[in-house]
Amino acid sequence: MTSFEALYEYKPHIFTIPTLGQGITKVRDFTNDISMLQSVLKEALTQAQARMKFYILKIRTSFCVSLIVQKEGAGYCTKVPRNVNMAKLQNGYLFPEISMREFQHLEKYPNAKLISLGIGDTTEPLPDNITLRMANYAHGLSTAEGYSGYGAEQGNKALRKAIAETLYRHVPVKDTEVFVSDGAQCDITRVMLLLGSNLTIAVQDPSFPAYIDSSVIIGQAGDFGHEVGKYYNIEYMKCGPENNFFPDLTSTSKTDIIFFCSPNNPTGHAATRNQLEHLVEFARDNGSIIIFDSAYAAYITDDSPRSIFEIPGAREVAIEISSFSKFAGFTGVRLGWTVVPDELLFSNGFPVIKDFNRIMCTCFNGASNIAQVGGLASLSPEGFQAVHSLVDYYKENARILINTFNSVGVKVYGGTNAPYVWAHFPGRKSWDVFAEILEKTHITTVPGSGFGPGGEEYLRISAFGHRESILEASKRLKNLFTKAE
Numbered sequence: 001m002t003s004f005e006a007l008y009e010y011k012p013h014i015f016t017i018p019t020l021g022q023g024i025t026k027v028r029d030f031t032n033d034i035s036m037l038q039s040v041l042k043e044a045l046t047q048a049q050a051r052m053k054f055y056i057l058k059i060r061t062s063f064c065v066s067l068i069v070q071k072e073g074a075g076y077c078t079k080v081p082r083n084v085n086m087a088k089l090q091n092g093y094l095f096p097e098i099s100m101r102e103f104q105h106l107e108k109y110p111n112a113k114l115i116s117l118g119i120g121d122t123t124e125p126l127p128d129n130i131t132l133r134m135a136n137y138a139h140g141l142s143t144a145e146g147y148s149g150y151g152a153e154q155g156n157k158a159l160r161k162a163i164a165e166t167l168y169r170h171v172p173v174k175d176t177e178v179f180v181s182d183g184a185q186c187d188i189t190r191v192m193l194l195l196g197s198n199l200t201i202a203v204q205d206p207s208f209p210a211y212i213d214s215s216v217i218i219g220q221a222g223d224f225g226h227e228v229g230k231y232y233n234i235e236y237m238k239c240g241p242e243n244n245f246f247p248d249l250t251s252t253s254k255t256d257i258i259f260f261c262s263p264n265n266p267t268g269h270a271a272t273r274n275q276l277e278h279l280v281e282f283a284r285d286n287g288s289i290i291i292f293d294s295a296y297a298a299y300i301t302d303d304s305p306r307s308i309f310e311i312p313g314a315r316e317v318a319i320e321i322s323s324f325s326k327f328a329g330f331t332g333v334r335l336g337w338t339v340v341p342d343e344l345l346f347s348n349g350f351p352v353i354k355d356f357n358r359i360m361c362t363c364f365n366g367a368s369n370i371a372q373v374g375g376l377a378s379l380s381p382e383g384f385q386a387v388h389s390l391v392d393y394y395k396e397n398a399r400i401l402i403n404t405f406n407s408v409g410v411k412v413y414g415g416t417n418a419p420y421v422w423a424h425f426p427g428r429k430s431w432d433v434f435a436e437i438l439e440k441t442h443i444t445t446v447p448g449s450g451f452g453p454g455g456e457e458y459l460r461i462s463a464f465g466h467r468e469s470i471l472e473a474s475k476r477l478k479n480l481f482t483k484a485e
């Protein structure tokens, strides 16, 4: 299975390939013909084992499938060498591997009712007070009065103001420091572009894979050490229950950049105020910049900070990246933002915000105006209430999952300030537990080791899902673990 190289689009069950070589040998449409797809896939696997590389372009497990089988390296080649950094990316990227396992499972058990608690995508419909505003705006584009073309590269003024005044109500963030984008994932890469390749970075271990992958692509990461499961030039900050999910900063090497995600994906831990104060102090002592990812801030229930800018001194050492995806269910609509404070300066005194503005103007031409209208609607009093009901719905799912694991004696973390539950299986390989749960319950999860070596022995269970699926999953899991006792 590892012969397959596929890049997951961060959308459930859809693969795209990273590089298209030449020599497409077959293009077939398997829409509504799952049995034919299965037999072709089997053949492709056999061929792959015979050292021919095949790529799967698109697989939807809804069985609406198109497949391109392609032989690598055949036919005409240009003289352009492959980007060496791209070649350093690890092929076995987590999410395609999981979808492939799901697919194999369905091949083995065609009648299984698979429940996906793996990939963290939202599932519930958007509130109609938000979609109606988007629909009206979209329809207005077909009128002379309603038409608008390019907007400001930094985002619609009203939306920037609403983000500053609503989401940073008690925090010192100005609307001019808010850059609206098409999502946090794209901003992670744009921030890397801003910072360049000659920097050192630190990441939480385990962490959301985009930090490391974008660091590899930009050329900061160095080579991958297979024996340790780490890139040599990246500082991995172990975060587990033994240190209350906060790194031991006394033994953390100084780096230029520190990626920090809170609430964390995958552990679900929201850093406490005290922990973030230490982080800011550490960054200030070392002259580092923190890239703070607050994509799950809306899920915080206790008094943990929702923004790094709640911490005194953070404005001189931090950038914050965030998103409407998990807060407003905009995973498909695409909207996010980044805050770059005026006070954040490079070593020569040049304001970081000026360079980030330049990056946004050069690499991005402004977020979709329809998405921005939706974002603004979600920050209106009715919209805000409606999206918070959705967040509460997912949090209730997380509560059900926590109770499920507690009732069968599996120790879990997270889930109260985040839509992820982090379950511990001491002494076991996370891929083995993943495989056992899939085999015996038809439920997919995510093996913790996919988020870094610090995730070994853990599984991430996503609370995004319809309530009936969560309840059914709970029943199956209880059954499995009760039998195992």
Ligand SMILES: Cc1ncc(COP(=O)(O)O)c(C=O)c1O
Residues within 6 Å of the ligand: 120, 182, 183, 184, 185, 186, 208, 261, 265, 293, 295, 322, 323, 324, 325, 331, 335, 336
């Ligand atoms: C921690 C974290 N940051 C960023 C993202 C990407 O967010 P977006 O959908 O805005 O690109 C995700 C998506 O799951 C995430 O988990």
